Amino acid sequence: MDRSPSPLSTRRQLLKTSAVGFGHLALAALLADEARARPPEADAADPLAPRAPHFEARAKRVIFLFMKGGPSHLDTFDPKPQLTRDHGKPLPFDKPRVQFAKTGNLLASPWKFRRYGESGLPVSSLFPNVARHVDDLCMIHSLYGTNAAHGGALLKLHTGSDTFVRPSMGSWITYGLGTENRNLPGFLTICPTLAHGGVLNWSSAFLPASYQGTPLGNASVSSDQARVRYIDNDRFPRPVQRAQLDLLAELNGDHLDRTGPEPSLEARLDSFELAFRMQTEMPEAQDLAGESPATLRLYGLDDPTTADFGRQCLLARRFAERGVRFIQVTHSDTNVQWDQHGDLKNGHEKNAREVDLPIAGLLTDLKARGLLEDTLVLWGGEFGRTPTAQGTDGRDHNPEGFTMWLAGGGVRPGFRYGNTDEYGYYAVEDKVHIHDLHATLLHLLGLDHERLTYRHAGRDFRLTDVAGNVATGILA
Incomplete structure (x- = not known):
């Protein structure tokens, strides 16, 4: 009997003999993964063609009102009576292990809060015009991030990563849904900041360049001069x-x-x-020439204080009604922004005067035109501020707990979600990480954040990386 070894009797022989077959299996698996990761419509000759969502969408488009620098939740939409009571005392628990700068004792808000509307949501005296719209707002008071520096926090908010170059959320959304108007970009950013991430905040990164954001001007240019070059x-x-x-x-x-x-x-x-x-x-x-004088006043274009941001908001409405999928407007300047490490009262009052009326005008206009139902408006900055004082009259960066609000597009109106602690330092109830915010935005647009993927460098990437949960509690 021939007892010579079979060609497949050892593992080495099996692998040697079957190498081509294993390679074929590996290639087939990779191709199958890539096919699953990339929607077939994205490979068509028309990369911006409208595409069906994964499931029924509550919103068709997004307007992101970005307040660069980090507005203080404690002085705008998240009142803390205990902070007022204990003004000047030490914080009674530990501060975060990583802080941007040294802070001292507790600092009460210099502004009064009132409850508005049928919902009774509290808003500070900084935002008297936005306050009239609280019954349309869904306030998330439990946002938290991972980076206490502007650059990292901006990138985390815009792209989901503070350590690597990744596609921005506007690019992901346009990649997933295409655009409704072939004669305009699917993703526009009006007067974006060139600092703290700059173009990376509206970059398509490794996504096809068709999904790159198109800037109109930048933060150093008045909005009446912002044009596509x-x-x-x-x-x-x-x-x-x-x-x-x-x-x-x-x-x-x-x-x-x-x-x-x-x-x-x-x-x-x-x-x-x-x-x-x-x-x-x-x-x-x-071209705003066709807008009525009443509409121009609604957005504050008749007042030098509000005209610049008001024009951005009016342009956002005009682009939204023309089918642009993602529109970002940025409130920023080269001096104050919302970054009040000192002179909190003067700085926040200046900023709020510039944006309060235009934001209220945008909400009024969208609602009157029936656009708020399927337009998701998002307001906020890259982080909040500390309840402890920096110097005598400032607040430091605080990514541990802060507020953003949404309106329209399928969110619960007149609703307050989540909480920070009694002083407003940490998110403690129904916490919403930036990945969770992104997952929720995509969900409202009919996109499953785990299915909206793109294969690059041998792995599938997504806006939420390997995390993210939809905040179902805010859905209408």
Whole structure:
């Protein structure tokens, strides 16, 4: 009897003999994973085509009102009577292990709070106009993050990561849903800050470039001067431009036939086509001449104090009604912002005067036009402020517990969710991490944050990384 070893009798022989087969199985698994990670519509010739959500959506679009610098929840929407009672005393429990700067004893809010509307939600005297809309607001008082520095906190809020370059939430949302208007970008950011992350806050990172945010101006430019650069072409009439683009597409199409897919080239061609189409619709969308005097006053365009941010908010409404999927407006300047390490009273009062009326005007206008039902408005900054004083009249950064609010788009109106402790330092009840906020935003848009993935560098990425839970308690 032949007792020589079988070719498959040892593990080494099995692996050697089956190497090609194992490689085939591994390749098939990788291709299957990639197919699951990427919606088939995203591979179509039209990357911004509207796509169906994973399930029925409550909102179609997002307007993000970003208050750069970190507004104090303790002085705006989260009153703490015990903080007022114990003003000047030491904090009776430990401060966070990691702090941005040294703070001293407790500092009471210099503003009074009142309850408004049928819901009775409290708002400070900083926001008398927004206060009239509390019955439309869903306030989350238990946000918390992981970074006490502006740069890391901004990136965490905008991209879900404070350590790596990742796609922004506007890019993820546009990737998942496409856009409703082919003649405008799916993701616009008006007067964005160039500091603390800068362009990374509206970057598409490794997502196809078609989902990159398009900036209108930046924080150093007045909103009446904010434009898409090079939108006008006075040298060539549109038929000539069309012929040029057709020739360019033909030449590059021949190149792609020889080389295979090149995402960067294809994205560049898509950007040329969008720029061509934007020449017609973008100037009209930014032209406020057709708005009534009453509407301009509603947004505060008749007052130099409110005109700059008011114009941003009015543009946000105009872009929302024209089908732009994600619109961000940023309140920021090169001096004060919301970052009051000192002179809290003057700084926050200046900022609130600039944004209070325009925000209220936006909510009024969206509701009157029936847009608030399917537009999700998000307000907030990258973190809150400490209940303990920095110096004698300032507050330090506080990512441990802070407030953001939402309106419209399927959230519970006139509702208060979560809590910080009795002094407002830590989120303690129904805590909502930034990943949870992102998961909830996607859910309201009909997107499952665990299914909205993109394969890059051998793994599937998502906005919420490997975390995130939907805050079901805020859903209407």
